[in-house]
Amino acid sequence: xxxxxxxxxxxxxxxxxAGFGKETEVYxxxxxxxxxxxxARVYGLSNVMASELVEFPNGVVGMVLNLEEDSxxxxxxxxxxxxxxxxxARRTGRIASVPVGEALIGRVVNPLGEPIDGKGPIKESAMYxxxxxxxxxxxxxxxxxxxxxxxxxxxxxxxxxRGQRELIIGDRQTGKTVVAIDTIINQKYxxxxxxxxxxxxxxxxxxxxxxxxxxTVANVVATLEKYGAMExxxxxxxxxxxxxxxxxxxxxxxxxxxx
Numbered sequence: 001x002x003x004x005x006x007x008x009x010x011x012x013x014x015x016x017x018a019g020f021g022k023e024t025e026v027y028x029x030x031x032x033x034x035x036x037x038x039x040a041r042v043y044g045l046s047n048v049m050a051s052e053l054v055e056f057p058n059g060v061v062g063m064v065l066n067l068e069e070d071s072x073x074x075x076x077x078x079x080x081x082x083x084x085x086x087x088x089a090r091r092t093g094r095i096a097s098v099p100v101g102e103a104l105i106g107r108v109v110n111p112l113g114e115p116i117d118g119k120g121p122i123k124e125s126a127m128y129x130x131x132x133x134x135x136x137x138x139x140x141x142x143x144x145x146x147x148x149x150x151x152x153x154x155x156x157x158x159x160x161x162r163g164q165r166e167l168i169i170g171d172r173q174t175g176k177t178v179v180a181i182d183t184i185i186n187q188k189y190x191x192x193x194x195x196x197x198x199x200x201x202x203x204x205x206x207x208x209x210x211x212x213x214x215x216t217v218a219n220v221v222a223t224l225e226k227y228g229a230m231e232x233x234x235x236x237x238x239x240x241x242x243x244x245x246x247x248x249x250x251x252x253x254x255x256x257x258x259x
């Protein structure tokens with residue numbers, strides 16, 4: 001019979017206890033009270049932050065909008081039929097953000113920054129929050145450079161400056177999208193060697209399509225590719241078939257990518 005040496009056993013136990021790693025993950029979890037029209041009401045997430053991402057079963061993700069006394073309202077970025085009453089909702093601790101950087105140029109993405117053009121994953125350089133406080137008027141750069149649209153009537157009568165906001169307003173089928181696309185195509189000159197020699201900085205464009213048919217957006221992308229404008233353009237698409245919350249955040253995501 002082998003001899004048992006207590007000092008060896010105690011030494012082995014000490015080594016094992018010294019190398020013991022406490023691998024536990026703590027999540028704050030709530031319970032879904034009600035789901036409907038792309039919005040879920042969740043009880044139990046008392047420490048959740050506004051605009052924080054929350055995970056649901058079946059891979060559905062939502063963003064916190066309403067912070068109430070006993071529950072929170074969360075808009076769902078996926079199919080709300082996959083979320084049922086009584087399901088668990090888990091905090092992620094991450095504020096809703098989108099990938100930004102030069103890797104997005106020339107790509108077609110959804111409002112969450114996920115590629116939908118079949119050209120592979122995007123290696124983002126940073127993440128920007130969807131909603132953030134705007135700079136004060138004093139801190140903003142003054143408008144000093146013109147933005148040439150390429151349409152002589154607009155450039156002559158109502159010139160636009162870089163950094164300005166401009167509304168293209170009109171009824172259906174009057175050419176609003178055509179004006180925007182022509183303006184994007186006209187920025188190709190700013191990427192030429194001649195423009196750089198004249199001190200003109202290159203102009204990058206972000207086209208956000210909200211509530212349009214997928215075929216319409218595909219035609220826009222095809223037009224931009226035909227004239228070589230996708231080389232400096234990012235297209236953000238929240239089509240008519242996407243959930244309403246995705247369409248809601250699309251303009252915020254486009255602004256974050258542009259900034």
